[in-house]
Amino acid sequence: MEDQKTCPFCAEQIRQTAKLCPRCRQWLTLRSIRHPVIYMLAGVLPLLLGAALVFVMISRVLDTIGNPGPYYSEFASPLKILESNMNWTETSSGLRIYLTGVLTNESLQAWKDVEVECRFFDRTGNLIDAANGLARLTVLPESDSAFRVSVTPSRATNVYAGHRVSVSNARNTKSWF
Numbered sequence: 016m017e018d019q020k021t022c023p024f025c026a027e028q029i030r031q032t033a034k035l036c037p038r039c040r041q042w043l044t045l046r047s048i049r050h051p052v053i054y055m056l057a058g059v060l061p062l063l064l065g066a067a068l069v070f071v072m073i074s075r076v077l078d079t080i081g082n083p084g085p086y087y088s089e090f091a092s093p094l095k096i097l098e099s100n101m102n103w104t105e106t107s108s109g110l111r112i113y114l115t116g117v118l119t120n121e122s123l124q125a126w127k128d129v130e131v132e133c134r135f136f137d138r139t140g141n142l143i144d145a146a147n148g149l150a151r152l153t154v155l156p157e158s159d160s161a162f163r164v165s166v167t168p169s170r171a172t173n174v175y176a177g178h179r180v181s182v183s184n185a186r187n188t189k190s191w192f
C-alpha cells in the first residue's frame with residue numbers, strides 16, 4: 016500500500032505522489048506542465064516575447080526610414096555660420112531675440128532642420144544666456160543659405176552685449192519626415 020496524504024482542499028486520503036486530487040480535481044503542485052497556470056505561461060510567454068521582438072523590429076525599421084544616415088555627427092562641422100545679426104523685436108508674446116544670418120554647407124550632403132545654438136555674452140565676455148533655435152531650411156551641397164531663428168531672452172535687454180551662433184545638429188534630406 017502506497018503512502019497516503021490528505022488533500023488540503025477536500026480532506027480526502029489520496030496518493031502521496033498525486034499532483035491533482037482525483038476527488039476534487041484541485042491541483043496540489045505547480046510542478047506540472049498540465050497545471051493550467053504553467054500551461055498558460057508556457058503558451059503566453061513566447062507570444063509576448065515574440066510581440067516585443069516584432070515591436071522592436073518595426074520601430075527600428077521606422078527609424079531607418081524616418082532618419083537614415085549619414086548623420087550630421089559623422090561629418091566634421093559641415094555647416095558653418097558665415098555671419099549673424101541679433102535684433103530685438105516686440106511680439107504679442109513679449110520681447111524676442113531674432114538671429115538672422117548666413118550659413119554655408121561645406122559637405123557634399125544636403126541638410127535640413129538645422130539646429131542653431133546661440134550663446135549670449137555681457138560686456139565682459141561672460142556667458143549670460145543660451146538658447147537653441149530650429150531653422151527649417153534646406154541647404155544644398157557646397158552652397159549658402161540664409162537663416163533666421165528666434166529665441167526667448169531670459170535676461171534684461173541691457174545685459175546682452177554680444178552673441179555667437181553655431182550649428183549643433185541637422186538632418187540629412189533623405190529622411191521622410
Ligand SMILES: [Zn+2]
Nearest residue numbers: 022025036039
Ligand atoms: Zn481534493
